[in-house]
Amino acid sequence: MAAYPVSCTECGACCAAFRVSFHRSELSDGQCSGVPVAMAVFEVNNTMRMRGTDDASPRCIALQGTVGEAVRCGIYADRPSPCREFGALAVIGIYERACNRARAMHGLPALPVDD
Numbered sequence: 001m002a003a004y005p006v007s008c009t010e011c012g013a014c015c016a017a018f019r020v021s022f023h024r025s026e027l028s029d030g031q032c033s034g035v036p037v038a039m040a041v042f043e044v045n046n047t048m049r050m051r052g053t054d055d056a057s058p059r060c061i062a063l064q065g066t067v068g069e070a071v072r073c074g075i076y077a078d079r080p081s082p083c084r085e086f087g088a089l090a091v092i093g094i095y096e097r098a099c100n101r102a103r104a105m106h107g108l109p110a111l112p113v114d115d
């Protein structure tokens with residue numbers, strides 16, 4: 001039985017489950033903050049994608065550690081907006097249904113979600 005709340009640093013499932021797309025304006029040009037160009041791939045029009053998140057077994061290139069044990073985002077301060085918005089309340093133990101979809105992909109137990 002998992003102890004709650006589960007912190008995102010002992011989960012990380014969403015970083016290895018979903019495609020992460022963002023506007024190219026969130027890329028770093030090498031002088032300002034933002035997603036390093038090398039960690040992104042062109043998607044369509046003005047949209048970029050975190051490298052690795054659309055693979056058959058998705059895992060963001062910036063994710064470090066082991067999902068379900070201990071993880072960290074290697075570009076936390078510069079992560080793109082979808083990463084800032086997803087699971088924003090998980091830090092206080094309020095999870096999203098999508099958290100559990102991601103966790104299920106990794107065989108991790110579901111977290112409590114309000115209906």
Ligand code: SF4
Pocket residue numbers: 006007008009011012013014015086087088090095096098099100102103
């Ligand atoms: S937001 Fe949800 S799925 Fe992502 S690391 Fe946190 S608890 Fe896990």
Ligand code: SF4
Pocket residue numbers: 014015020050060061062063064072073074075076079080083
């Ligand atoms: S950029 Fe960081 S927070 Fe966003 S998916 Fe990758 S590892 Fe997760």
